[in-house]
Amino acid sequence: MANFNNYRDFDEIARGIKSGRSEWEKGTHKRTGNSYAHIWQIMNNDRQFFNNERNDYKQKISDLKHTYHPDLIAKQTERIDMEFDKMVAVVVAAHRSMIKEFTRSRHEQVTKMMRTAPTQSMLNLLETLKMRDDLDSVELHDLLPVFFDNYHAMRALQTISREHGITLHAPIQLDCASMHKMIDEAEAYLLGACAEMCKPKGKGDIRYNDFFTVNSEEKDKVYAPAYQSFIEVLDYVPQLQDCSVEKNKLSAAEKAKIDWYYRDVAESATKTDIAEHTKSVMEAHPEMVDLLKLSDYAEYVEIVEAAKETA
Incomplete structure (x- = not known):
């Protein structure tokens, strides 16, 4: 049995943990999220890393059980656990x-969206609508996508519709008050998950089990419904999208337009039904075809175009 005063092996384990903490304190591992999906990925990756680190030092201590007296093992384990907890505190703070x-930054972006004025063409159309006294719900609903790109234009159209006894419901991405509220809800959720991130498996709050569930076969799939709703809405605000020369994805406004054109398609609709509806949309709104090819309905555009070629 080794001497009680021989701490070299334990000191080496503790030094490794202290070194890791120092790197976080210096900002070497500074984390910067660029979307809610990205933050989910960062937190899950770091959770896995720290679980591995914890298991690693626990295993090293276990390997020393045949070398050192049980009392020394217990005392040094407590000391090393405290060092690890200090590192966890730094990581959670980061x-x-x-x-x-x-x-x-998300609140600032939404505020900026509120400060963006409608285009002149939008203003002209709104002025024309104000002069009308025969607007009906069908007409106003058909006009709705024209204003999806601007918050104030949407609000003005809703005001005009109310004056005609019609209620228009805009997508949440274009309701700034709802977005501010959802951003705060997302922050509260993430801070709660943050507190659980470095806890050993099975020791954390079960409310975040689905948030910290990762499928190796679907590494980007979020299993937490509440958090997925934040991603679906807040990661697709038009003003938060990355700009690129090549068009490879839809903005929130464009997605909202497409969703609007498909609002009457039943969940039980067959592929044939959706293809027929897509054909109708393409014929009624040819300017939407390129956008449809970037949407969830891309395969149906291919079906329609293939049918035309063989007709």
């Missing part, structure tokens, strides 16, 4: 800072 900074 993630909390990332979440708060990201939340602040």
Whole structure:
């Protein structure tokens, strides 16, 4: 049995943990999220890393059980656990800072969206609608997508519709008050998950089990319905999209337009039904074809175009 005063093996384990903590304190591992989906990925990757680190040092201590007296093992295990907890505190603080900074930037972006004026063509059309006294719900609903790109234009159209006794419901991406509220809800959710991130498996709050569930076969799939709703809405605000020369994805406004054209398609609709509806949309709105090819209905555009070629 080794001497009680021989701490070299334990000191080496503790030094490794202290070194890791120092790197986080210096900002070497600074985390910066660029979307809610990205933050989910960062937190899950770091959770896996720290679970591995914890298991690693626990295994090293276990390997020393045949070398050192049980009392020394217990005492040094407590000391090393405390060092690891200190590193966890630093890591959690870094993630909390990332979440708060990201939340602040999202609020700023939504505020900027509110400050963007409608285009002149939108204003002209709104003025024309104000002069009308025979507007009906069908006409106003058909006009709705024209204004999806601007918050104030949408609000003006809703005001005009109310004056005619018609209620228009805009997508949440174009309701700034709802977005601010959802951003705050997302922050509260993430901060709660942050507190659970570095806890051992099975020791955390079960409310975040689905958030920290990762399928190796679907690494980008989020299994937490509440958090997925934040991604679906807030990661697709037009003003938050990355700009690129090549058009390879839809903006929120474009997606909202397409969803609007498919609003009457039943969940039980067959592929044939959806293909027929897609054909109708393409014929009624030819300017939407390129956007449809970037949407969830791309395969149906291919079906329609293939049918035309063989006709």
